[in-house]
Amino acid sequence: MSLLIGDNLVVSMHYKLTDDDGNVLNSSEGSEPLSYLHGGVNIIPGLGKALVGKVEGDSLQVRVEPAEAYGEIMPMVFEAKAPSGSVQHFVVKKVDGDKVTIDANHPLAGVVLHFDIEIVGVREATEEEVAQDHAH
Numbered sequence: 001m002s003l004l005i006g007d008n009l010v011v012s013m014h015y016k017l018t019d020d021d022g023n024v025l026n027s028s029e030g031s032e033p034l035s036y037l038h039g040g041v042n043i044i045p046g047l048g049k050a051l052v053g054k055v056e057g058d059s060l061q062v063r064v065e066p067a068e069a070y071g072e073i074m075p076m077v078f079e080a081k082a083p084s085g086s087v088q089h090f091v092v093k094k095v096d097g098d099k100v101t102i103d104a105n106h107p108l109a110g111v112v113l114h115f116d117i118e119i120v121g122v123r124e125a126t127e128e129e130v131a132q133d134h135a136h
Helices: 045-051 127-132
Strands: 009-018 024-027 034-037 059-064 076-078 091-096 099-103 113-124
Touching: 045 059, 045 113
Parallel strands: none
Antiparallel strands: 009 024, 009 034, 009 113, 059 113, 076 099, 091 099
């Protein structure tokens, strides 16, 4: 009997990720399938929701809106006199005198994502995988 994808199962899948224009953003083609622990924070929420109840051997196409992926683009402006001590990656978008406009969004923020998925394995997670919140 096939396991239905749900929490605390390790899912292995091949995938191709594209944007609205069909540009390939990422893919498992030519490599090992992606394995993740379902129910954790291992994949974007929209994809996780679409995989619930699927089984090994299923193929599907999933469209994920930004709100269920990396969020909408949030404009950000900051002024700093001294380092805060935390590490954050920013992209400087504009410098206008003493004002700096930065972008701390994920590179895929605001992008509608399209996944072509082939589920190649579903198994029970080990206690260690559940405790560490990721597949081994």
